[in-house]
Amino acid sequence: MALNGKIAVVTGAAMGIGKAITEILMQNGAKVALLDVNKTAGDSLKEALDKQYGQEKTMFLCCNVESEEQIKAAFQKTAETFGKIDILCNNAGMLNESTWEKTISINLVGVIRGTYLALEHMSKLSGGQGGVIINTASMAGLGPLPSCPVYTATKHGVVGFTRAMAAASTASGYGIRFNSLCPSFVQTDLFTTTKSNLGQFSNLADMTQLIIDKLGMLNMSEVAESVLELVTDETKNGEALLVMPKRKQYMTFPSII
Ligand SMILES: NC(=O)C1=CN([C@@H]2O[C@H](COP(=O)(O)OP(=O)(O)OC[C@H]3O[C@@H](n4cnc5c(N)ncnc54)[C@H](O)[C@@H]3O)[C@@H](O)[C@H]2O)C=CC1
Ligand SMILES: CCCCC/C=C\C=C\C(=O)C/C=C\C/C=C\CCCC(=O)O
Numbered sequence: 001m002a003l004n005g006k007i008a009v010v011t012g013a014a015m016g017i018g019k020a021i022t023e024i025l026m027q028n029g030a031k032v033a034l035l036d037v038n039k040t041a042g043d044s045l046k047e048a049l050d051k052q053y054g055q056e057k058t059m060f061l062c063c064n065v066e067s068e069e070q071i072k073a074a075f076q077k078t079a080e081t082f083g084k085i086d087i088l089c090n091n092a093g094m095l096n097e098s099t100w101e102k103t104i105s106i107n108l109v110g111v112i113r114g115t116y117l118a119l120e121h122m123s124k125l126s127g128g129q130g131g132v133i134i135n136t137a138s139m140a141g142l143g144p145l146p147s148c149p150v151y152t153a154t155k156h157g158v159v160g161f162t163r164a165m166a167a168a169s170t171a172s173g174y175g176i177r178f179n180s181l182c183p184s185f186v187q188t189d190l191f192t193t194t195k196s197n198l199g200q201f202s203n204l205a206d207m208t209q210l211i212i213d214k215l216g217m218l219n220m221s222e223v224a225e226s227v228l229e230l231v232t233d234e235t236k237n238g239e240a241l242l243v244m245p246k247r248k249q250y251m252t253f254p255s256i257i
Contacts, residue, residue, distance in 0.1 A: 001132065001232045004029035007082040009075065011065050011114060012092030014041035016188035017136060017223055021089050024224040025231070026053055030087065033078040035063040035071075037092075065092045065110030066102075071117050085121045086131040087231055090114045093136060093154075095190055098199035100150040107154035111135050112161060115178075123174040130175025134230050135162045137180040142242060142251060145211075147204035148194075155182075159240050163253075166238030177237040179230040182251070184244045186218045216245040 008025045012018035013034035022032050026049065036042045039062045046060040059081060063074040079085055090111040096103055115133055122128040140148065141155030159180050166178040185191055195205055226243045230236055240251040 001234050002029070003232065006030045006086040006131075007033070007078065007084055008087035008089065009033045009035060009078055009085055009118070010089040010091055011035045011063070011110070012136075014038045014045055014060075016190060017183070017186060017220065018089070018091040019045060020220040020224040021091060021227050022049075022058075024228050025087070026057060028228065028232075031057050031082050033074065033082070034058060034060045035065075035074050035092075036060070037062065037064045065090075065114060066105050068113055068117070071114055075117055075121055079121050084129060085118060086129065088114065088118045088122070088131070088133045089136065089227065090133065091136040093190065095148060095151045095194050096197040096199070097148055097150055097201055098197065100199070103150050104154055107151070108157040108161075111158050115161075115165060119174065119176070122176055125172065125174060128175070132177045132179070132231050133162075133165070134227055135178070135180045137162070137182045137240065139182050139184040139215075139242060139244070141180065141182050142240065145208070147198050147201045147208045149201070163238050163240070170237065177234070179236055179239045179241065181223070181227055181230065182240050182242045183218055183223050183226075184215045184242075185212050186220065186223055188220075218243060218245050222246075222248075 008030045010018050010022050013022045014036035025032055042060040049058050061074040063070045093107045120126050122131045124130050135158050137158040138155040140152045141159040145152050162178045162180040169176050226241055242249045
């Protein structure tokens with residue numbers, strides 16, 4: 001799938017991994033609607049992108065993925081301005097084991113909400129042209145991060161939801177591919193602020209640091225390249241792509257039936 005003329009929506013686009021996803025999609029010719037709850041960071045990224053690509057290539061929409069109303073309005077505005085939606089990256093996320101209900105609300109419910117609302121624009125069953133949805137999970141969607149049980153649960157949820165949606169899409173004819181991205185640790189704000197967000201599991205910070213030391217840190221471009229692959233490779237549907245420093249792997253899962 002070539003990206004020239006394609007329209008993408010990225011949530012959590014103002015910083016970190018979402019910003020890197022936005023940049024690689026634009027480098028490859030897509031127009032991008034940047035959705036984020038942080039208006040200051042979003043406006044400043046939009047300004048920088050305008051200088052490089054021109055004003056008409058992006059829009060920033062202040063949007064909290066916890067709000068059905070705000071996501072709906074943002075998708076509507078994107079479709080009205082750019083004509084359609086081809087690509088959705090449900091990327092917004094947080095890690096806080098103290099405010100764990102909010103972690104579930106953003107990381108899992110936000111991905112489900114975004115996906116269902118996007119179907120109204122993208123699914124061939126609703127008059128859309130199909131496309132691809134990439135959900136940012138984590139390596140913690142494939143194995144346990146002991147200091148972060150609720151975060152781990154949300155990311156396992158994202159991987160399972162994405163695989164089931166891929167199967168539903170194939171069976172029903174949505175014309176949409178669904179893949180999840182499972183990076184190991186990446187040097188972003190989420191990573192640097194987490195030590196103070198472990199709540200009752202803060203005693204496990206040193207153990208987590210040992211895992212970090214063993215796995216190493218990913219750079220943002222490795223993560224963005226993997227997203228580009230999941231977006232453009234039309235053979236990929238229902239995949240969970242594990243991304244680690246200098247290594248990536250499409251996961252296989254046991255077949256139960
Ligand atoms: N940093 C890491 O080590 C890893 C992060 N991830 C996942 O990658 C995704 C992005 O994380 P990072 O870039 O590291 O975080 P980050 O904190 O650097 O950036 C997250 C962005 O999402 C936005 N955001 C947060 N809550 C939002 C909401 N309710 N509505 C809309 N926007 C919201 C923030 O304003 C920010 O711009 C998350 O889903 C995270 O779980 C996955 C694996 C590793
Ligand atoms: C004490 C500091 C904690 C820092 C954690 C910060 C961010 C983590 C973000 C993630 O999404 C986690 C990424 C990778 C690790 C996930 C699992 C590791 C163990 C997997 C296994 O044992 O199979």
